[in-house]
Amino acid sequence: GAVVSQHPSRVICKSGTSVKIECRSLDFQATTMFWYRQFPKKSLMLMATSNEGSKATYEQGVEKDKFLINHASLTLSTLTVTSAHPEDSSFYICSAVPNYGYTFGSGTRLTVV
Amino acid sequence: DAKTTQPPSMDCAEGRAANLPCNHSTISGNEYVYWYRQIHSQGPQYIIHGLKNNETNEMASLIITEDRKSSTLILPHATLRDTAVYYCIVKPSGANSKLTFGKGITLSVRP
Numbered sequence: 001g002a003v004v005s006q007h008p009s010r011v012i013c014k015s016g017t018s019v020k021i022e023c024r025s026l027d028f029q030a031t032t033m034f035w036y037r038q039f040p041k042k043s044l045m046l047m048a049t050s051n052e053g054s055k056a057t058y059e060q061g062v063e064k065d066k067f068l069i070n071h072a073s074l075t076l077s078t079l080t081v082t083s084a085h086p087e088d089s090s091f092y093i094c095s096a097v098p099n100y101g102y103t104f105g106s107g108t109r110l111t112v113v
Numbered sequence: 114d115a116k117t118t119q120p121p122s123m124d125c126a127e128g129r130a131a132n133l134p135c136n137h138s139t140i141s142g143n144e145y146v147y148w149y150r151q152i153h154s155q156g157p158q159y160i161i162h163g164l165k166n167n168e169t170n171e172m173a174s175l176i177i178t179e180d181r182k183s184s185t186l187i188l189p190h191a192t193l194r195d196t197a198v199y200y201c202i203v204k205p206s207g208a209n210s211k212l213t214f215g216k217g218i219t220l221s222v223r224p
Contacts, residue, residue: 032209044157044214093156097209101147104156
């Protein structure tokens with residue numbers, strides 16, 4: 001079945017540094033990928049839609065200069081959290097669309113200290 | 114986008130059927146109903162989806178009412194590993210349209 005690989009699964013970084021999260025579609029091509037954020041005991045909140053070869057579309061209230069998205073190939077999208085702060089600590093999840101359904105990565109737990 | 118309403122939680126005994134309800138009264142004719150579940154600290158897992166007919170796969174059955182305003186996900190023989198948050202989502206038309214998650218229903222399967 002379709003697999004989306006997300007890396008790293010966990011990362012701890014210092015305040016003010018940047019962190020890059022990768023999302024790969026392993027056995028299919030994805031022109032569109034989605035990035036979500038999930039705070040403890042809350043639902044997934046869509047942050048942005050990543051489009052291969054073009055700019056990402058951000059949801060209202062999401063800072064595009066803080067959450068940089070690059071979708072340079074049909075199998076890879078990256079989310080960079082720039083100048084991270086403790087309030088950016090969260091569970092980040094990506095998703096892509098194979099022939100059916102939406103497949104999600106296993107998530108990245110980001111802790112900013 | 115059509116919204117969904119689910120009870121916040123429910124439980125069932127291991128080995129029994131779990132019937133998870135969902136209301137989507139504003140669903141449009143070309144919108145699908147999707148079900149996902151999320152086990153703690155993992156990404157959501159696809160379960161099943163349907164348009165108007167009932168659907169069944171190796172994981173579950175999906176029963177959609179004739180007016181399409183509600184649906185029920187059925188796990189025929191719940192196990193402890195089925196304990197998770199289950200999300201009922203109405204997917205807008207379009208191949209790559211975005212999925213909007215509600216609060217979901219927390220299913221607890223007890224021994």
